[in-house]
Amino acid sequence: MTAALNWPGAVGPIAIAGLEPVFVDVELGTASLDPDLAIEAINPATGAVLITHLFGGNIRCPRLRQKGRANGSALLDDVCQSIGALQRIDNGRLLDSDALMLSGNGAKHLGAGELGFVVTDHSGLIDHVDRVSLTSSSRNGERVFSPDTLGFNYRPNVFSASLARSRLAGMDEQLSARRRNAAFLWPKLRECSGLVPLFDTTDGSHSFLNFPLRLDLEALDMPHGPAARDVIVEALRAEGVPVWVWLTKPVFDYLPAFRGKWSAAEFPNTVTLLDTMFYVSEIAPPNGLGLMQAYADAFRKVWAAMPELRADIRQRAAE
Numbered sequence: 001m002t003a004a005l006n007w008p009g010a011v012g013p014i015a016i017a018g019l020e021p022v023f024v025d026v027e028l029g030t031a032s033l034d035p036d037l038a039i040e041a042i043n044p045a046t047g048a049v050l051i052t053h054l055f056g057g058n059i060r061c062p063r064l065r066q067k068g069r070a071n072g073s074a075l076l077d078d079v080c081q082s083i084g085a086l087q088r089i090d091n092g093r094l095l096d097s098d099a100l101m102l103s104g105n106g107a108k109h110l111g112a113g114e115l116g117f118v119v120t121d122h123s124g125l126i127d128h129v130d131r132v133s134l135t136s137s138s139r140n141g142e143r144v145f146s147p148d149t150l151g152f153n154y155r156p157n158v159f160s161a162s163l164a165r166s167r168l169a170g171m172d173e174q175l176s177a178r179r180r181n182a183a184f185l186w187p188k189l190r191e192c193s194g195l196v197p198l199f200d201t202t203d204g205s206h207s208f209l210n211f212p213l214r215l216d217l218e219a220l221d222m223p224h225g226p227a228a229r230d231v232i233v234e235a236l237r238a239e240g241v242p243v244w245v246w247l248t249k250p251v252f253d254y255l256p257a258f259r260g261k262w263s264a265a266e267f268p269n270t271v272t273l274l275d276t277m278f279y280v281s282e283i284a285p286p287n288g289l290g291l292m293q294a295y296a297d298a299f300r301k302v303w304a305a306m307p308e309l310r311a312d313i314r315q316r317a318a319e
């Protein structure tokens with residue numbers, strides 16, 4: 001079981017593992033699994049619940065975790081975009097999870113190249129990772145050979161691993177700079193009516209891989225669909241703000257194994273986010289409050305032009 005708003009790389013392995021996905025809609029306030037829908041959909045056939053933490057948001061979802069445990073389902077957390085979710089974010093405790101997956105690639109907090117991590121207490125899972133990936137490795141000072149490996153070379157190369165290790169030392173500092181930037185930015189953007197953050201920005205434990213926002217089309221009096229977002233993103237870019245549209249389709253439409261078996265209409269919140277969300281990138285250090293102020297000024301300028309943009313948007317929506 002996993003969310004329809006998701007990263008294809010998080011979901012493709014479900015088919016590789018010979019499992020059938022069950023997609024659930026997301027909550028608008030977290031961009032992750034709607035706990036009520038997920039709890040309702042869990043049943044004895046649910047082998048695993050895959051919780052994806054997008055954009056640096058922490059997804060604690062305690063009721064869903066409890067229900068998963070009671071049901072005997074494995075709890076898996078894709079924290080590739082939320083390195084802070086590996087810390088004690090749940091009232092001083094670690095998330096109740098069987099395995100957390102972290103990416104070290106250049107688009108993520110570690111920015112160390114092609115490597116990833118599995119964090120788990122299950123020794124069987126670590127043995128499995130060895131079996132599918134390594135031919136030999138160095139462990140506890142000894143050379144270990146895995147003669148029956150399947151040889152998928154998932155092992156991070158030594159260069160990436162040493163970069164990751166050195167960058168880990170500054171991770172707390174990086175996270176606090178990202179949080180400081182986000183905490184400065186949002187109160188300034190809040191006056192742009194119809195602009196909504198994707199998760200609670202006052203919660204100081206988020207990792208802010210970027211700063212995700214969405215448009216409330218009703219508050220803006222804009223037509224349904226992606227036209228308003230697309231026009232506003234173009235205008236912000238013209239003002240020099242590094243804003244990006246994430247994916248535009250539910251995750252199953254990106255994956256040949258699942259395409260055609262599910263329809264976007266079953267996931268209204270997912271569609272709302274895909275049509276209305278965008279994010280501000282480059283909120284990591286060394287960028288600081290001066291640049292955040294420039295972003296905020298550009299947002300204000302674009303919002304001041306909303307009457308003119310509205311005409312463009314209506315026309316584009318009608319095409």
Ligand SMILES: *Cc1c(COP(=O)(O)O)cnc(C)c1O
Pocket residue numbers: 007009010052053054078080081102103104105115116
């Ligand atoms: C980046 C990412 C992945 C994949 O990580 P790689 O290191 O690129 O394989 C998986 N899930 C999510 C949510 C991601 O953002």
